Amino acid sequence: MAESLLRMTGIQKAFAGVPALRDASLRIGPGEVHALVGQNGAGKSTLIKILTGVYRRDAGEVLWQGRPVDLKSPREAQGAGIATIYQELTLVPQRTVTENIVLGYEPRKPWGAIDWRAADARAREVLSRFGIELDLHRALGSYPTAIQQLVAIGRAASMEAKLLIMDEPTSSLDEKEVETLFGVIRGLKARGTSVLYVSHFLDELFQVCDAVTIMRDGRTVGETRIADTTKLDLIAAMLGRDAEEIRAAGRTEFSVGEQRAGEVFLEARHLASDRRLKDLSLEVRAGEIVGLAGLLGSGRTEAARAIFGLDRVTGGSLKVGARAARIRGPRDAVAAGMAYLSEDRKVEGIVPDLSVRENLTLALLPRLSRLGIVDEARERRVVEGFIKALGIRTADMDQPIRELSGGNQQKVLLGRWLALEPRLLILDEPTRGVDVGAKLEIQSIIAKHVEQGCAVLLISSEFEELIEGAHNIVVLQEGRSVRRLSNPGVTESRLIHAIAEQPDDALEAAQ
């Protein structure tokens, strides 16, 4: 390899005495697409934030284009040619597409006013590279998240950076959009731009990356060409385990045993809502996991929202525990024994400033209180129990939840619902954006509760999770349930076929 574009060595960083990085290093060549992998809490985000000037390092050296640098702010990093697309969208949804693309770099007329014509032209050019055409003057927020994500990526790519950092760029993209993104990445690479690619989707790395750096517990534990490694080896290195051991255990913690489901707990018949759900029929029994499969936009989340009373039901019927139920909101749903872990942890899950304890007991509060007073001693006992049972890694239960890693936040939210001892657990992408270790733990927690008779409705974009986890899979297309697959016997190809087949063929097959 020629001289490195970036070389970080011996990086250390501690927060309030707690080391986040102990000995991290990273080396990226010019025009190289480099993957950075590791569990949540391994230090990937911290390392990136040091590189982009958000944090200052405590020790270590950063060489940028062969010269030692000390980037003190994101602005300086951008000036040096390092552009970042963060995991969370950092655009302004109320403003137009054009405004978002040129934000901070608006082309000017000689007297200082913004040259909107030039701005539109640049926006159009940026988007055309992705092969998408948008109304440039519409508010960005009116487009789906996936489109917004592509706009964010386009914006960063348009800044003529030498290094482009992508933190989980595909987490809200569907397959086709991912392909588009990969095309853009290859284009960038061809023009000599390096890309640092952070993703939990290991399969993607093999499609688009040249090399990979693996982190664990604040250290860089490996660096290799992508061609010289396998997915299993990567997982093993991230977890610090032996590859053979993992191979023996299977890739998810789910295993479909005998079908010994109990009574039907939830029964939907031709359910429709005011939000894209047109015709959903399914039943979930106690002790059974029912998967909801479908493409992005097929109405999986909308199905969950309608069942939980978040969207207005406009047609069909819903029975809970063999009785017709009118669920008008989350309170009704909770009272009926349901729990709903939303897919958007940040927006619909955590209350960032409250502690782990306060977040975990939020739904349980009425049962922890007498005459309006919270029984804090009992609360602490409950939380203590869940921290142990779910393996939540936190300094103590009074730590603000925002300081936890994504996987641990997710466990707290899972605990919030499990504490209610629900009879039906609706899980919307419970392991998305969560590292491999936490993912296995979360799956095994779910499996345990199912064994104890809890019914689960599982929404997942990961075929493995559905195939290995669900007893039955209901396939959705365009807001309708079109097919029901039963395990054992579901294979990836059968599932993909069911998801992708033409709705007309499927009508007869619908239950």
Add this chain to the structure above:
Amino acid sequence: MSAQNSLTGRGLGGVGEAPAPRRSRLNRRLLGLAAALLALVLLNVAMTPNFLQLQTLAVNVSQVAPVVIVALGMTLVIATGGVDLSVGAVMAVAGALAPLIFGSGWGVANPGLGLAAAFVGPLLVAAACGLFNGSLVSFLGVQPIIATLILFISGRGVALVLTNGNLQTFTNPSFTWLGTGRALGIPVMGWIALALALVVAVVVRKTIYGRYLLSVGGNERAASLAGTPVATVKIWTYLICSTLAGLAGLIVVAQNSASDAARIGNLMELDAIAAAVVGGAALSGGRAPILGTLLGALFIQLVGYTLVANGVPDEATFIVTAAIIVIAVWLQDSRRRT
């Protein structure tokens, strides 16, 4: 179960120790505020003539008590992510009503009942104002600043109509005791304000309402998904805020033995917001540092007093108050970035 018992022990111990990073951070701010307050007191002891007189304390307490009472409610509203501009107007309405009730023919004929009604009636009206504000915010989704602007404007108008736009003086020693009475040398209303601060602080920390309040302000959608009765929590919060404002209005009227609808509670909304912000409340919601609000109100009061007592013109105190708020906001902002 022995395991459970040991957990209990630990749990109870934890209540007292509470080594929470969040709390310690907030405590640091409170300590800073308390230290600033103490420094100001010491400065006054050295500089201001007759500062260590009971009379000085009484004057300050009677000036700050209504602000504290209003600011307590304001802190709760701010914790939901809202703001209540109508508190001054609600003070005026409540204050204008009281003399009308005990001074009416019926009130004069039944002094005991009249006095009770003069307390309860205006507070109920104030509560109704809060119910109105809260309903607009919760059910119609009106932004708090607009929703409370309605009563901000119309409330004072109602008060002026009630009093025909005149200054209404009265003589009713039982009622004026609320504003002028003393216990242990300190104005009664000072004790009332202190007691209310304690009650509200306990409510925030120990009750389910307090927890809901912080979660609604911290992330409304998450709270709602977890089954929190968001609308109810908000309505109660506006209701509490207005009722406290009503009480403050009664106190001010009692203090002056006169109700002046045009002036009661004038600019009180800003004083209350200032106290809350200096005390560490975040306008984005999710935090309700009641003790901070109390200290914030005291601090602003004492700064004003210090300046006036040392011959600085009244008008200049506004500028200093503004500077304090700027510093408080800056502290909050820098804290968030680190």
